[in-house]
Amino acid sequence: xxEIAVRxxxxxxxSIWAIGAWIIGILFFFPVLWMVLTSFxxxxxxxxxxxxxxxxxxxxxxASVFSSGIGPYLVNSLLATVVSTALVLVLAVPAAYALSIYxxxxxxxxxxFFISTKxxxxxxxxxxxxxxxxxxxxxxxxxxxxxxxxxxxxxIAVWMMRSFFLExxxxxxxxxxxDGAKLGQEIRHVLLPVVAPGIAATxxxxxxxTWNEFFFALNLTTIRASTMPVFLVSFITSEGAYWARLAAxxxxxxxxxxLAGWFAxxxxxxxxxxGAVK
Amino acid sequence: xAVVDAGRISARGAAMRRRAPxxxxxxxxxxxxxxxxxxxxxxxxxSWNLLRPGSTRWVWFQNYASVFTDGxxxxxxxxxxxxxxxxxxxxxxxxTLFAVLLDRKFPGRSVVRTLLISPFLIMPTVAALxxxxxxxxxxxxxxxxxLRQVGAGPVDFVSSFPMTSVIVVLVWQWTPFMMLIxxxxxxxxxxxxxxxASMDGAGPLRTFFSVTLPHLRSYLELGGLLGAIxxxxxxxxxYMMTQGGPGTATTNLPYYIYQRAFQGFDIGQxxxxxxxxxxxxxxxxxxxxxxxxxxxxxxxARA
Numbered sequence: 001x002x003e004i005a006v007r008x009x010x011x012x013x014x015s016i017w018a019i020g021a022w023i024i025g026i027l028f029f030f031p032v033l034w035m036v037l038t039s040f041x042x043x044x045x046x047x048x049x050x051x052x053x054x055x056x057x058x059x060x061x062x063a064s065v066f067s068s069g070i071g072p073y074l075v076n077s078l079l080a081t082v083v084s085t086a087l088v089l090v091l092a093v094p095a096a097y098a099l100s101i102y103x104x105x106x107x108x109x110x111x112x113f114f115i116s117t118k119x120x121x122x123x124x125x126x127x128x129x130x131x132x133x134x135x136x137x138x139x140x141x142x143x144x145x146x147x148x149x150x151x152x153x154x155x156i157a158v159w160m161m162r163s164f165f166l167e168x169x170x171x172x173x174x175x176x177x178x179d180g181a182k183l184g185q186e187i188r189h190v191l192l193p194v195v196a197p198g199i200a201a202t203x204x205x206x207x208x209x210t211w212n213e214f215f216f217a218l219n220l221t222t223i224r225a226s227t228m229p230v231f232l233v234s235f236i237t238s239e240g241a242y243w244a245r246l247a248a249x250x251x252x253x254x255x256x257x258x259l260a261g262w263f264a265x266x267x268x269x270x271x272x273x274x275g276a277v278k
Numbered sequence: 279x280a281v282v283d284a285g286r287i288s289a290r291g292a293a294m295r296r297r298a299p300x301x302x303x304x305x306x307x308x309x310x311x312x313x314x315x316x317x318x319x320x321x322x323x324x325s326w327n328l329l330r331p332g333s334t335r336w337v338w339f340q341n342y343a344s345v346f347t348d349g350x351x352x353x354x355x356x357x358x359x360x361x362x363x364x365x366x367x368x369x370x371x372x373x374t375l376f377a378v379l380l381d382r383k384f385p386g387r388s389v390v391r392t393l394l395i396s397p398f399l400i401m402p403t404v405a406a407l408x409x410x411x412x413x414x415x416x417x418x419x420x421x422x423x424x425l426r427q428v429g430a431g432p433v434d435f436v437s438s439f440p441m442t443s444v445i446v447v448l449v450w451q452w453t454p455f456m457m458l459i460x461x462x463x464x465x466x467x468x469x470x471x472x473x474x475a476s477m478d479g480a481g482p483l484r485t486f487f488s489v490t491l492p493h494l495r496s497y498l499e500l501g502g503l504l505g506a507i508x509x510x511x512x513x514x515x516x517y518m519m520t521q522g523g524p525g526t527a528t529t530n531l532p533y534y535i536y537q538r539a540f541q542g543f544d545i546g547q548x549x550x551x552x553x554x555x556x557x558x559x560x561x562x563x564x565x566x567x568x569x570x571x572x573x574x575x576x577x578x579a580r581a
Contacts, residue, residue, distance in 0.1 A: 018384035024376065025390035031408050031450070032396050034420065038412060047418050049426075091306060094299030110300060117311040119563045121511050123535040124552035125310075127545055128317035151310030154303055156504075212401040214514040215532070219540055229403040229514065243411050243418075250404040261399035262392055269458050269465075 035254075038247035046244040061248035068239060070252065072224075073231035076142050077211060080227055084149035085206040088157045089199060091150070096161030101168065101191070111162070114155040122152070122215055133220055142225040148216050153206040160205065160271055164198025165191070201271025204264045211257045228253040315556070321549035328543035341550035351551060353526045354534040355558070360441065361512060361530055365448035366505045370498060372449065373456025378486070380457070381464040398454035406518035409447045410436055440520050440528045447515055452508075456501045463497030464490070503563065510559050531555045 038046050040057035095114075099107050129148065130139075138144040168191055176190045214229040221230060235249050261268060322341055326334040345351045380391050397405065413419055416434040425431030436443045467490065475485045513532040516522055522529035522537070529537075531551060539548035 014382075014384050017379070017382055018386065021379045021384060021390050022386065024379065025393035028450070028453075029393035029396055031405075031413055032400060034412050035404070035408050049418060049423065051420055051423055091303040095303035098296065098299040110304070113304070114307070116560075117307050118507050119556075119559050120311050120315055121532065121552070121555050121559055123511070123513075123532045124318050124556045125314035126535070127321060127539055127549055127552065128314040129310075130539075131317075131545075132314070147306075148310060151306055154307055158303060208399060212403075214401075214403050214517070215511070215536075218517070219536070229401055232401075232403050232407065233518075241411070246407060246411070250401075250407055254400050254404050257401070258396060258399045261395060265392060265395055268395065269462050 032254075032258075035247050036251050038244055039251045041244045041247075043242050043244045046242075046247070061245045062252075064239075064245055065235075065249045065252060068235065070231060070249070073226055073228050074252075076145075076225055077227040079142055080145045080149055081207055081210045084146045084153065084210050085203050087146070087150040088153045088206050089203060092154055092157035092161050092202065093195075093199065095158050096165050097191075099158070100162045100165035101173065111159070114158050118155040126215070126219060129216075130219060139220055140222045140225045142221075144220055145216060145225060145227070148220075149210045149213060152213070152216075153209055157202045157206060160202045161195070161198060164195045164201075167198075168194045197267055197270065200264060201267035204260060204267060205271060207260060208257050318549045318552050321545050322553050324546045324549075326545040328545060337546065341546045342554070344547065345550050345554055350526050350529065350534060354529045354531050354551075355554070357441070357526075357528060358510070358530040358555075358558075361445060361448070361528075362506055362509045364445050365452060365509050365512075366502055368445070369449045369452040369456050369505065370502055372453045373458075373501065374460050374494070374498070376453065376457040377460035377464055378490075380461060394457060395454040397450050398452070398458075400451065402451065402514040403518050405447055405451055406515045409443070409450075410519050414443060436520060437524055440524060444512075444515055444519060444528050447519070448509065448512065452505055455505065459497050459501040459504075460494060463494045467493055506563065507559075510555070 034051075037053070037055075039061055040059070041052075041055055042058055042060070045052055045055050099110060133139050133141070133144050172190050173186070176186050181189070212229065213227070217227045217230045218233070221227070226234070232246075232249055232253060236246065239245060323336055323338050324334055325337040325340070376394055380387060380394070400408075411419070413421055414435040416422055416432045419435075421435065422432045425433065433439075471489060472485065475489050480488065511532055512530060513536065516528055516530060516533045517536075520528040522533045532555075535548050535551045535555070538544045538551060542548075
């Protein structure tokens with residue numbers, strides 16, 4: 001086969017590959033796209049036996065979602081997500097540092113403990129947590145959720161952060177120590193530059209799981225401390241399951257994490273592999 | 279003598295200092311997970327219904343006996359296993375395929391990757407609503423629209439095939455997760471090895487199965503383990519899509535425990551179910567974890 005023929009075959013192959021990938025990508029994304037489209041429809045358009053891809057967009061669904069009192073739920077979700085993610089990082093980074101650079105003894109045991117707490121299904125702890133929260137009037141309290149979400153994401157965060165710390169070349173650390181670098185300097189000049197993307201990736205994973213969490217939010221809150229997933233449920237109960245309006249509420253609930261994930265997808269790839277298997 | 283003592287004390291001090299950064303995380307986790315679980319175990323030996331205060335008494339293994347004679351509990355256990363295993367396996371296979379698709383350069387690759395990871399970022403409650411209404415609805419759903427075009431249907435997917443519907447949504451959400459992990463694995467593959475394989479005359483399929491797949495093994499194990507850990511807790515989807523029904527067709531353990539605890543207020547029964555769930559999870563996961571940790575150790579030995 002001549003070189004040109006090979007190249008042409010390669011080009012054709014790439015086109016077929018691209019078309020296939022695009023079709024799969026669009027099919028997979030379609031439900032999300034459809035949700036966003038539906039949110040701009042009138043209810044009459046949404047309930048049509050022939051689905052319309054092209055229609056005259058209206059914004060009344062968003063207006064009615066905003067007037068239905070979504071505000072406090074959004075604030076609660078933001079608060080729970082931001083505070084618990086910050087707490088997770090504050091706790092997980094030193095722990096991961098101890099488990100990698102600082103090399104405490106019995107690293108395996110500690111790591112095993114961290115990951116094994118993740119083996120504990122939430123349902124196995126919910127009853128005592130509910131009763132404990134009830135007895136200290138921590139029900140329907142956003143700070144109860146903050147503490148639980150911190151505990152929920154901590155194991156995976158320690159694991160992820162550890163793998164990023166392990167990537168710090170030991171020669172760099174030794175060189176810094178030889179030069180008499182203090183711990184603060186060591187952290188600022190040697191560790192942070194390497195580990196910063198890892199912190200971003202870990203934060204993103206925590207944000208995703210916290211923002212989307214439903215089980216604790218449903219069972220431990222009623223009104224005051226409820227988060228976005230619970231808003232959706234109460235929205236259906238109070239406003240009825242009208243698709244277009246529901247789609248608007250669902251879009252609003254999903255958009256923050258969707259955008260965060262899109263912008264940080266490189267970190268997501270790196271973060272999820274977690275270096276545990278590098 | 280005194281010198282030795284001082285040395286020992288300072289060594290102990292150093293060890294304590296080394297452990298200090300670990301402690302806050304360990305203590306929080308202990309309080310939030312281990313202590314509640316301990317109480318769950320204690321409650322599981324009691325007959326305790328919140329609706330009948332003062333009737334609490336020790337019944338030891340009676341709750342466990344009724345777990346294994348309660349048809350719904352056994353059904354929930356079966357559904358749990360079916361749901362988790364099938365969702366993990368199918369999303370692993372699809373995720374691997376998608377990762378391979380994305381591992382090659384083509385126009386718009388990053389856009390396609392963005393499209394493909396989106397389902398993982400969608401709130402599970404939203405995913406359940408989306409699929410139940412706009413996709414699977416017997417009258418206005420897109421799937422039934424497509425079926426009508428070929429003269430078939432209508433099919434009420436969620437009532438007629440509840441388990442399949444739930445698994446489809448789970449797979450839709452978790453395939454991107456598996457894909458991302460696999461993608462990291464593919465990108466860490468050395469090009470020399472791949473080139474050598476093709477120099478030796480191995481076709482792309484042969485190369486994939488004899489070179490790439492073994493390399494991906496540890497990544498697939500990690501994906502499977504993490505996926506299983508999260509999928510065991512599937513609740514949102516069931517709550518929003520099927521409410522465990524029709525009947526008990528999609529009741530899994532978390533949903534059944536929720537029903538026993540928060541609708542039946544039966545603390546003892548629900549706790550026993552929780553303990554059974556944990557034991558099951560540990561058995562399944564320890565097998566997976568052991569293989570993962572062997573990978574872990576070799577990575578450390580190399581480092």
